[in-house]
Structure formats: C-alpha cells, structure tokens
Amino acid sequence: MTDQTPVLRLEDIVKTFPGVRALDGVSFSVLPGEVHALMGENGAGKSTLMKVLGGILQPNEGRIFIEEEPTVMTTPVQAKAKGVVFIHQELSLADELTVAENIWLGELPLKSFGRVNWAKLYEDTNAILKTLNVGFDAKTRVGDLSIANQQMVEIARALTVDPKAVIFDEPTASLTDAEKVVLFDVISDLQSKGVGIIYISHRMEEIFKITDRISVLRDGQYRGTLNTRETDEEEVTKLMIGRSLDLSRNESHHEMGDVALEVRGLSCGKLYQDVSFNVRKGEVLGFYGLVGAGRTEIAETLFGLRDPSAGQILLNGQEVRIKSPIDAIANGISLVPEDRKGQGLVLGMNCRDNMTLPQVDDLTAGPFVSDGAEIAIFDQYRDKLDIRTPGWRQTVGNLSGGNQQKIVIGKWLSMRPEVLIVDEPTRGIDVGSKSEIHNLIRDLAAQGYAVIVISSEMPEVLHVSDRIVAMYSGKVMREFTSDEVTEDSLIQAISGITADKVA
Amino acid sequence: MAELTKQGIGRVLAKQGILIAFVVFMIGFALANPRFIAVDNISGVIRSSAILGVMALGVTFVVIGGNLDLSVGSMMSFSTIVVLDLHDKIGPTLAIPAMFGLTLGLGAFIGFLVGYLKLNSLIVTLGMLSAIHGLTLTWSGGQNMDIADKSGTWFSVFGQGNIAGVPVPILIFAGLAIVLSLILSKTPFGRKVYAVGGNGKAATFSGIPRARIVFLTYLISSFCVACAGLLQASRSLGSQNTVGQGLELEVLAAVILGGASLLGGSGTIFKTVIGVLILGFIQNGLLLMGLAFYVQYVVTWVIIILAVWLDIAAKRGRLLSQIA
Structure with a gap:
C-alpha cells in the first residue's frame, strides 16, 4: 500500500x-x-x-x-x-x-x-x-x-x-x-x-x-x-x-389508546389498491417499501391531496371525507412531506412564520397577526424540539437539514394533530440529527399521538415502529409487529416474494 | 477585521441599497439644479407619480404572490374612459361605483384564469392587455371621451383638489399605501401572499388555498387600477383611449426597482413606494437638466438594469460570477 x-x-x-x-x-x-x-x-x-x-x-x-x-x-x-x-x-x-x-x-x-x-x-x-x-x-x-x-x-x-x-x-x-x-x-x-x-x-x-x-x-x-x-x-x-448512534430495534412499548385512524379498502387508480390498516393513539406505524410502492401516495390521499377511487377513511371511528389539505388539517391529520425544501418550507421566510403558517388565521389580535402569539408558539416548539437557530428572524433556508425538519415537525405539532404522518423523516439529514428526530418520533407516540412513519431505510423503520406495514407495487403485502419482524421477512415482503408464495 | 467591516457594509447595501440609491440620486440632482428640491417641485413630482404609484401598489401584491400583471395599463384606460362616459350619462355619484364594479370584474376574471385555472400569468395578462384595449375602444367607439360641463362638476376633486393644502391624489396614494402596507405586512392574508409566492407547493401543503389567494391579489390589483383611473379621469376630465398605454411596464419597473423578486415571495409596499418615487424624481430631474422627455425612457431602462444587477451582485457578494 x-x-x-x-x-x-x-x-x-x-x-x-x-x-x-x-x-x-x-x-x-x-x-x-x-x-x-x-x-x-x-x-x-x-x-x-x-x-x-x-x-x-x-x-x-x-x-x-x-x-x-x-x-x-x-x-x-x-x-x-x-x-x-x-x-x-x-x-x-x-x-x-x-x-x-x-x-x-x-x-x-x-x-x-x-x-x-x-x-x-x-x-x-x-x-x-x-x-x-x-x-x-x-x-x-x-x-x-x-x-x-x-x-x-x-x-x-x-x-x-x-x-x-x-x-x-x-x-x-x-x-x-x-x-x-x-x-x-x-x-x-x-x-x-x-x-x-x-x-x-x-x-x-x-x-x-x-x-x-x-x-x-x-x-x-x-x-x-x-x-x-x-x-x-x-x-x-x-x-x-463524538458519540454513538442508537439504531437498535424498537423495544419500548407504552400504553396504547383507541384506534385513531382506520383505512378500509382504500384505492387510488393504479397508484395503490385495496389498502387497509389502522393506527392507535400512542403507536408508531411504519410504512416500508421501495420507491414507487405507493406509500407517499397513501399519505397524500389522507392529507387531501389526492382523491381516492374507492375505500373509506375513519377518524376515531367516524367516517370522514377529506377533499383538501384544509379538510385534513381540520380533522386533525398532519403531513410532514418527503420533500422538505419543495413541499415543507418556504425557504425565504423566517423560522417563526414558517412554523405558524397553517394556523396564522387563528393567531390574530383584531385584523392583524399577533406577533406575541406567534413568538410564543415558536419559542415553545424551539425549546421542545431543541431547534438550533439564532432566533425566529433567521431565514429557514440558512438552517441545517435537521433543524429545517424540526421546523416542519414543529409546524404540525403546534396544530395539536390527532394523526401525524411523517414521510421520510431523515432524508438528507446528518447522522447526529437523525437520532434526535428518531427520539422525537418515539416521544410523540409516548405522548399519545398516532404517528405514521414512511421510510425507505430499514434500520430507521425497525428503530421507530411499533408495527410495520410492508408494501409492494401499490399493495399491502404484510403487517408485522416489532416482535415478529426480521430483516429477511421484511425484504421478502417488499420485493413481492410473499405474494408469489401466496399466489 | 477589515474583511468583517467590508462584509457589514455589503450587508447594509444589500438590504437598504434602494434607499441609499434614492438619497444619492436626490443629492446629485439637487447639486445640479437647486430648484429640484424646492417644496413645490417635490410636491408636483409626487402628485404626478400618484397614478403610477397607486397601480404599483396593487401590482406589488400580484408580484409577491408569484405572478405578473401586464394588463394594468390597458385596464386603467378602460376605467378612465368608462367613468368619463358614465359621468354625463348617469352622474358621477353612480358612475364611480359602476366603474369600480366593472374594473373589479375584469380583475376577478384574470384572477380566475390565473388562480383557479392555473394559466400562466404572463400569457393571460398580456392577452388581457390587448383584449381590454379592444373593449375600451368598443365602449368609446374609438372617440376621445370628454365631460361636457368641465367647470361645473365636483368630480374634479379627486385629481385637482386640495385638502389642507395637500393635493388629493397624494392623499389617496398615501392612504392606499398605508392601508395596503398594513394588509400585506400585518394580516394573515398578507402572510399567505408571501407563502404562495415564496413556495406555492409548501403553501398548499400547509393548507393555504393557493387559488383563492392568487385570485385576491388580482382583485386588489384591479381595485388599485380603478383608483388610478378615477384620478386620471378627474385630473383631465377628458381622455384618449390610450391614456394608460405603456404604464404596465413603468409600474413593473417601479415594483422591481423597489426590490420585489419577479419569482415572488419578496418585496414590500414601502419599497415599491420608494421605487415609484425614484422613477418620478429621475424623470423630473432629467427634465430640469434640460433633457428632452424621451431621453427618460432610455435612462429609466438603464436604471432598472443597474438596480437588478446590483441586487443580484449584493446577494452573491461579487459583481460578476460564472455560477448564477
């Protein structure tokens, strides 16, 4: 050498x-x-x-x-x-x-x-x-x-x-x-x-x-x-x-509540067909599959960005119709999208304004936006999520990927959603911030949120989920609990191998 | 340390460049001709800039929302002709609201096409520029429009009156600027305009009704055009069909000069007002220096190019760059 x-x-x-x-x-x-x-x-x-x-x-x-x-x-x-x-x-x-x-x-x-x-x-x-x-x-x-x-x-x-x-x-x-x-x-x-x-x-x-x-x-x-x-x-x-990252299998199981969201036979044209699953309060449900398996499209349907061609969505046992993100937000469904810069943030806007964007209508004093109410929300979630920024005036585009993602998560948490969907939570985020986001997701479930995590990274899915839904080519192949899942069975499921056996 | 100070100056220039340029222009012209800073000259410039200024206020909303509006000049001709024609037919008290209604209708139509049908705003408003011109000519039959009894109407108050010694056009311009500035910078609606223009997708993903916001920016723009048409008609009490021709580009120039990005998401009403005043004072200064009025067209263009170039240069920290 x-x-x-x-x-x-x-x-x-x-x-x-x-x-x-x-x-x-x-x-x-x-x-x-x-x-x-x-x-x-x-x-x-x-x-x-x-x-x-x-x-x-x-x-x-x-x-x-x-x-x-x-x-x-x-x-x-x-x-x-x-x-x-x-x-x-x-x-x-x-x-x-x-x-x-x-x-x-x-x-x-x-x-x-x-x-x-x-x-x-x-x-x-x-x-x-x-x-x-x-x-x-x-x-x-x-x-x-x-x-x-x-x-x-x-x-x-x-x-x-x-x-x-x-x-x-x-x-x-x-x-x-x-x-x-x-x-x-x-x-x-x-x-x-x-x-x-x-x-x-x-x-x-x-x-x-x-x-x-x-x-x-x-x-x-x-x-x-x-x-x-x-x-x-x-x-x-x-x-x-300067320290080690914990990516072990998720083993903490806390008290779970009632079913928060249930989906029955949901289809959207050729994108995905006959998808059924549910997620409880206090649970993290992982969606694992290859790019193009239909996971993001399901999330977008739940958030009102796509019209389903068939099926039902039930929130707390009641059927709901979600025709727009406005409906979804009103029903307590929030989506942290996969493309942070393209869909999650207005990069030229400051941290505070990005975080309060979905609820700016409710933060008014008379006809005007109340500075104080906004800053209070920002401060609260900056501390809660440990967002590192010189101040709320900082332009979001200048933050690191991890801190940007925390702003998006904070934006939805401050709306107190019933169901939080996180699509590719750590894409393009460095390894230190990754574990922070993972811990955050676990914490949110512990606080009683129903959380859906979509990820293409197997260690991530295994680390954060209580249950895992494996998808292949628009169909749900199998559902695993975190106790029964193995890396091999998961890979088989998302490659469509289980389907061949069944067929 | 020297490097740090240099950077500090750069940052101030980048942020307040337009204001500094304004002050430099004023001093330069004042040195060349002291009459330039006489109170009556300044008041005169602001008064003659008011029509352009009022239109620029509305277009600022459209541009921050990420779109263009090239129809405002032609729409202003329409408002002027309509209100003058109706003045004699149904009286000024009814003519004014009727004209506002019709102009807002045009704005709503553009807003529908760009906002809800998501058509390209350049194409839509460029088309409307000529369509509205046709509409104006149809309305007037191609004739100039004049009020019959020019000395006997109170209608002239908007363009020619004074309140406490201040010309009414300046009051209207200032009043609209303050109200619209508050709407843009302080209300939830204003925040949404910035969000939609800054990143429309992210706005949608935040539950903001993008189409409705874009629609409303065009409605505001057409309201401002109606105000400008009222000022124009009231000032001259008669008009050609082409009175607003070419104003759309001057309006856009003022908005860009104020530092609003054509890509949307940035700009303020205050900066637009500065942009309007710079254009007005430059044109006035050139006239006072004895240059023919048509020289101003060229000079205006040069100033806009300089402003845009310096803006970009300040953002990337150097004058020339291989990588944009």
Missing part, C-alpha cells in the same frame, strides 16, 4: 470564511484503485473541501498534489482537464438535448465551418456508454431517461477525459436498490482501471459495502482515516459525532 503513488493528495488545507474556519488543516490521500469514503455531518466541511478540490474556492493554506505534482486548481474546467472529475448530487443536464449532446456540451467535435461532426459525436458517445453497460444510446433525449440513467449520463460525462480521481457526491440519494447495483458495478469498473474514487455519502450500508478506507471530518477538522475492513458503524459514527 505504502509504495503506491496517491492519485490525489491534500496537505493541511485551511479555508477560512469571515469568522469561521471551515477547513482546519485537512489532509488525506486517495490511492489508485481505491474507493475512499469521505464522511461527516452536514456542516463538517465536506462540501467546502470538494469546492477547494474542484477549483471553485481557493484554500488559504495547504497544497493539493495530483500524482505527487503540486497543483493549483483555479476553475472546474481546469480540474477536469487534470483528471479530477465530479459527479454531483444534483444533476445538471439539459432535458431537451440528447445524451451525446449533454456529454460533450461545450466541447462538441467539429468539422469545417464550425459544423458539428455528428457521426463522431455519436460514435464516441456510444463507445463510452458501452463501457457503462447502459440500456440507452447516444441519441436518446435526456428528459426521457430515469433519474438513475441520467446519473449514468453524468458519469459518462466524467469519462470523456482520462480520469485520475472521480468524486461521487451522494450518488445514491435518488436511486432504487436495483439502480444502486448498476452504479456500484460502474464504480468497481473504474476501480479496476486504477482510478481513485472519493465517495461521499451518509448511508452506512453503502460505505461498508463498497469502500476501502473512510476519512472523517468533524467541524472542519480531519478526524482520522479508518480501514473499512477493520472498523464498524459504531466507530465511524463516534468519530463523526
């Missing part, structure tokens, strides 16, 4: 912003053919480090070496020319252009008089696509591809140069399990060609599956590098947050 030349080496990188040392003496190296995980909570300095590497930011101190050659990165284009390529979490593709045009955008092969050499363009593109083993060709319109395939286009774009180091930033955030397998194949392919890979992710399972070494940042400081084979999740977590 020691005699190999690192493809990329960082030495004592320091980057300061006014009042903050965002990076404080970070050093690490990537060897050829290695997958090197970079981990840290949100705000630990990962993205700043990547911006330094990509030439978007200049470090105040420290040096970057590519194959032991000292290098100064000034622009992203230059970084790419030197063989350092980024696969960003957020895709930056032009939907209306073809795969080939997207890959070679800005450097299309030309013939005389500046005409595009289409033949060469398609030929070169198909050659790259072939190495990636994808099921589409150079002439496909990017907008027609799935998210996973669009990500493949991003990767193909990286392969137009001879990459020395490829940096993947949360590449699996929007991929299904099957799509992840393809991505991991591509990564191991790059690996075998001697490319060094930096892999940024919050997902422990992946990190342990595909990486060789793990480097951890905390508060802008380098906390050490571990060999993946010689460590475990607990050690990594400790390094990241």
Whole structure:
C-alpha cells in the first residue's frame, strides 16, 4: 500500500470564511484503485473541501498534489482537464438535448465551418456508454431517461477525459436498490482501471459495502482515516459525532389508546389498491417499501391531496371525507412531506412564520397577526424540539437539514394533530440529527399521538415502529409487529416474494 | 477585521441599497439644479407619480404572490374612459361605483384564469392587455371621451383638489399605501401572499388555498387600477383611449426597482413606494437638466438594469460570477 503513488493528495488545507474556519488543516490521500469514503455531518466541511478540490474556492493554506505534482486548481474546467472529475448530487443536464449532446456540451467535435461532426459525436458517445453497460444510446433525449440513467449520463460525462480521481457526491440519494447495483458495478469498473474514487455519502450500508478506507471530518477538522475492513458503524459514527448512534430495534412499548385512524379498502387508480390498516393513539406505524410502492401516495390521499377511487377513511371511528389539505388539517391529520425544501418550507421566510403558517388565521389580535402569539408558539416548539437557530428572524433556508425538519415537525405539532404522518423523516439529514428526530418520533407516540412513519431505510423503520406495514407495487403485502419482524421477512415482503408464495 | 467591516457594509447595501440609491440620486440632482428640491417641485413630482404609484401598489401584491400583471395599463384606460362616459350619462355619484364594479370584474376574471385555472400569468395578462384595449375602444367607439360641463362638476376633486393644502391624489396614494402596507405586512392574508409566492407547493401543503389567494391579489390589483383611473379621469376630465398605454411596464419597473423578486415571495409596499418615487424624481430631474422627455425612457431602462444587477451582485457578494 505504502509504495503506491496517491492519485490525489491534500496537505493541511485551511479555508477560512469571515469568522469561521471551515477547513482546519485537512489532509488525506486517495490511492489508485481505491474507493475512499469521505464522511461527516452536514456542516463538517465536506462540501467546502470538494469546492477547494474542484477549483471553485481557493484554500488559504495547504497544497493539493495530483500524482505527487503540486497543483493549483483555479476553475472546474481546469480540474477536469487534470483528471479530477465530479459527479454531483444534483444533476445538471439539459432535458431537451440528447445524451451525446449533454456529454460533450461545450466541447462538441467539429468539422469545417464550425459544423458539428455528428457521426463522431455519436460514435464516441456510444463507445463510452458501452463501457457503462447502459440500456440507452447516444441519441436518446435526456428528459426521457430515469433519474438513475441520467446519473449514468453524468458519469459518462466524467469519462470523456482520462480520469485520475472521480468524486461521487451522494450518488445514491435518488436511486432504487436495483439502480444502486448498476452504479456500484460502474464504480468497481473504474476501480479496476486504477482510478481513485472519493465517495461521499451518509448511508452506512453503502460505505461498508463498497469502500476501502473512510476519512472523517468533524467541524472542519480531519478526524482520522479508518480501514473499512477493520472498523464498524459504531466507530465511524463516534468519530463523526463524538458519540454513538442508537439504531437498535424498537423495544419500548407504552400504553396504547383507541384506534385513531382506520383505512378500509382504500384505492387510488393504479397508484395503490385495496389498502387497509389502522393506527392507535400512542403507536408508531411504519410504512416500508421501495420507491414507487405507493406509500407517499397513501399519505397524500389522507392529507387531501389526492382523491381516492374507492375505500373509506375513519377518524376515531367516524367516517370522514377529506377533499383538501384544509379538510385534513381540520380533522386533525398532519403531513410532514418527503420533500422538505419543495413541499415543507418556504425557504425565504423566517423560522417563526414558517412554523405558524397553517394556523396564522387563528393567531390574530383584531385584523392583524399577533406577533406575541406567534413568538410564543415558536419559542415553545424551539425549546421542545431543541431547534438550533439564532432566533425566529433567521431565514429557514440558512438552517441545517435537521433543524429545517424540526421546523416542519414543529409546524404540525403546534396544530395539536390527532394523526401525524411523517414521510421520510431523515432524508438528507446528518447522522447526529437523525437520532434526535428518531427520539422525537418515539416521544410523540409516548405522548399519545398516532404517528405514521414512511421510510425507505430499514434500520430507521425497525428503530421507530411499533408495527410495520410492508408494501409492494401499490399493495399491502404484510403487517408485522416489532416482535415478529426480521430483516429477511421484511425484504421478502417488499420485493413481492410473499405474494408469489401466496399466489 | 477589515474583511468583517467590508462584509457589514455589503450587508447594509444589500438590504437598504434602494434607499441609499434614492438619497444619492436626490443629492446629485439637487447639486445640479437647486430648484429640484424646492417644496413645490417635490410636491408636483409626487402628485404626478400618484397614478403610477397607486397601480404599483396593487401590482406589488400580484408580484409577491408569484405572478405578473401586464394588463394594468390597458385596464386603467378602460376605467378612465368608462367613468368619463358614465359621468354625463348617469352622474358621477353612480358612475364611480359602476366603474369600480366593472374594473373589479375584469380583475376577478384574470384572477380566475390565473388562480383557479392555473394559466400562466404572463400569457393571460398580456392577452388581457390587448383584449381590454379592444373593449375600451368598443365602449368609446374609438372617440376621445370628454365631460361636457368641465367647470361645473365636483368630480374634479379627486385629481385637482386640495385638502389642507395637500393635493388629493397624494392623499389617496398615501392612504392606499398605508392601508395596503398594513394588509400585506400585518394580516394573515398578507402572510399567505408571501407563502404562495415564496413556495406555492409548501403553501398548499400547509393548507393555504393557493387559488383563492392568487385570485385576491388580482382583485386588489384591479381595485388599485380603478383608483388610478378615477384620478386620471378627474385630473383631465377628458381622455384618449390610450391614456394608460405603456404604464404596465413603468409600474413593473417601479415594483422591481423597489426590490420585489419577479419569482415572488419578496418585496414590500414601502419599497415599491420608494421605487415609484425614484422613477418620478429621475424623470423630473432629467427634465430640469434640460433633457428632452424621451431621453427618460432610455435612462429609466438603464436604471432598472443597474438596480437588478446590483441586487443580484449584493446577494452573491461579487459583481460578476460564472455560477448564477
């Protein structure tokens, strides 16, 4: 190991912003053919480090070496020319252009008089696509591809140069399990060609599956590098947050009350069919399944955003008709949506206004909104949920993901709902805040709320739920209590295997 | 430390840039021509800005709600022609409410199309710009509209009167600005306008009836247009069919100059008023400097581009950037 030349080496990188040392003496190296995980909570300095590497930011101190050659990165284009390529979490593709045009955008092969050499363009593109083993060709319109395939286009774009180091930033955030397998194949392919890979992710399972070494940042400081084979999740977590994360099976069972919400034979066209379940006061009901299994759509129906084609919804034994979110809120059903930034928050608004938004009509003194009533609610839930913000005037967009999620949860708790639905409670949230949100969900149930948690992460579902509903392709496959569930039976249920056996 | 101070100044500029620009303009013009800051000149500028200003107040609601309104100029022509025509036919006491009713009807129609049918506001109001113009011409038969007995009507009080020495148009502009500012900044409805414009989806997910809020912003806009039409008709007591032509862009310019984002979710009535006054004083200042009035069209455009550019630059912390 020691005699190999690192493809990329960082030495004592320091980057300061006014009042903050965002990076404080970070050093690490990537060897050829290695997958090197970079981990840290949100705000630990990962993205700043990547911006330094990509030439978007200049470090105040420290040096970057590519194959032991000292290098100064000034622009992203230059970084790419030197063989350092980024696969960003957020895709930056032009939907209306073809795969080939997207890959070679800005450097299309030309013939005389500046005409595009289409033949060469398609030929070169198909050659790259072939190495990636994808099921589409150079002439496909990017907008027609799935998210996973669009990500493949991003990767193909990286392969137009001879990459020395490829940096993947949360590449699996929007991929299904099957799509992840393809991505991991591509990564191991790059690996075998001697490319060094930096892999940024919050997902422990992946990190342990595909990486060789793990480097951890905390508060802008380098906390050490571990060999993946010689460590475990607990050690990594400790390094990241300075304490360990509890993801054991849920074993606390408190007193449960009456059935708060019951759903009978609910269907919504092709999205889901004949769904029945109930949730009691004081209970956390987990919904587990693959993306597209219909879980979010059920939540949206309960919240009045979709019209069911059949079935009944009963609240405290009474049938209710929910035609709009206004009806749902009036009936005591609240939804913390899966897309926090797109659906949960008005990012440009301050913390207080976001939190009181659904009830602003009721917080008036005369014709005007009562400042005092609003601040009282904000203060109460800031303390209750331990929301860390300089004050209520802070713009929500400036908060960390975990604190943003707590604002959304606070927004609904302050409405005192009967049923709280939380869709993907910890998506894109760092590991420290994750356990806080998990504890919060358990606490809410203990206080007598009926809580429905929808999640794509098995450890999360197992950790928070009293009962788990497994869904596959729009149908409820099985219901488990937390005592009887096993990881194997759960995976079988959400893959539709139980259905085959029954059939 | 030096870096920190620099950042502090940047933040003040970003927040109060429009106000600072306003003061700088005023000082500059005052130095060039002392008559510029004479009380009667200032009062005159505000009075002539009142019509534009009243319309800009309404459009501020529409823009904060995340939409555009390009129909206000043409709608103002309509209100003016209608109230002048009805003045002689049914008398001013009935003509005024009738005109308000008809104008609000147009606003409600636009609000229905944009809010409830969710059609693109640019397309709808651009179409309404020409449709309402056609409606106005149909109403007037293409003729200029004049009040027969110009000296004998009390109708002129809105555009020409004074109360305690203050011109009535200024009072109406100021009164509307205060009321609408309170509605926007202090009431639940105002909060919802910001939410709908800032993130319509999140507003829906919070149980806010997005369609109704958008509808109401257009109703407010058309109410302001009706007020502007009343001021215009009362000031001149006669009018062409095209009296409001082109005003929609000046109104939008004032709103943007005030710092409201065209993407919705930000802006205030106070800033819009400043935007209106800047436009008014610049036009006046250029005239006092002896420039032909048509120069102002070009200068106005340059100022808007500068304002928008500085606004973006202040937000991203530098004048030029590769990444928007």
